[in-house]
Amino acid sequence: MFVDVHAHLIHPSFAGEEDAVAVRAKQAGVTRVIVNGLEPRSNRAVLELCRRHENLLPALGIYPVDAVAHLIDRAAWPHPWPPPEPFDPDQEIDFIASVASELVAIGECGLDAYWVTDHMPEQERVLRRLVEVALAADKPLILHTRKAEERTFAILQEMGVTRADFHCFGGKLKLALQIAEAGYYLSIPPVVVRAESFQKMVQKLPLERLLTETDCPYMGPDRERNEPAKVPLGVARMAELRHLDVDTMAAHLAANFEALFRVPAA
Numbered sequence: 001m002f003v004d005v006h007a008h009l010i011h012p013s014f015a016g017e018e019d020a021v022a023v024r025a026k027q028a029g030v031t032r033v034i035v036n037g038l039e040p041r042s043n044r045a046v047l048e049l050c051r052r053h054e055n056l057l058p059a060l061g062i063y064p065v066d067a068v069a070h071l072i073d074r075a076a077w078p079h080p081w082p083p084p085e086p087f088d089p090d091q092e093i094d095f096i097a098s099v100a101s102e103l104v105a106i107g108e109c110g111l112d113a114y115w116v117t118d119h120m121p122e123q124e125r126v127l128r129r130l131v132e133v134a135l136a137a138d139k140p141l142i143l144h145t146r147k148a149e150e151r152t153f154a155i156l157q158e159m160g161v162t163r164a165d166f167h168c169f170g171g172k173l174k175l176a177l178q179i180a181e182a183g184y185y186l187s188i189p190p191v192v193v194r195a196e197s198f199q200k201m202v203q204k205l206p207l208e209r210l211l212t213e214t215d216c217p218y219m220g221p222d223r224e225r226n227e228p229a230k231v232p233l234g235v236a237r238m239a240e241l242r243h244l245d246v247d248t249m250a251a252h253l254a255a256n257f258e259a260l261f262r263v264p265a266a
């Protein structure tokens, strides 16, 4: 049995295939997939999709780039992809709070100083409000921390968060060890088969702080579209790195999943 704590099944690259992807995951032994929302449209679609599949669990949040969409100067947007659609983050946070009892976690949320470097105070304000929602509902957080790993960690500590997963952590190994020491989890995507930074994390972090994710459609074991059914490929590599057999590695990951999310892994 395998788990994926961070998947984006509501994504243009899965359009019309969401249900097939959920079934393929199950056939591959991926018994739990946490589908993460990013903004109003995907948050609602995540809830709907998860109602149709018992192996899919919803997490709703506001991605840090979307969190500042209402402040972005669209004419000055520097990236080749279009700027995110503006919406009122406070209204969306209220919506997330209103359905929090249905969720397995709050996320994706966090801070991003890679794609957007302006408006960090607004990113932090939205993150703090989502942390409050998580604490009030007694739910863990699933965090994006790109180029803002230390700051996100500091906010969690300051606000008394005890349950969180750092997804696709890209910071220094030393910081990852501190995050694990603080009781938080770090989830490893299948790109671990070819990415040395994730291999190091798997070797050095405590076994009881590791989880698995896909971040699909990104972070796959190959250059193809990633999906939850590919989690076992990453776990096989993780098992090798820890000198364990795959079943033992998977059992540790399932136990970690249950400890953080407080739902059965199968």
Ligand SMILES: [Zn+2]
Binding pocket: 006, 008, 036, 108, 144, 215
């Ligand atoms: Zn993500």
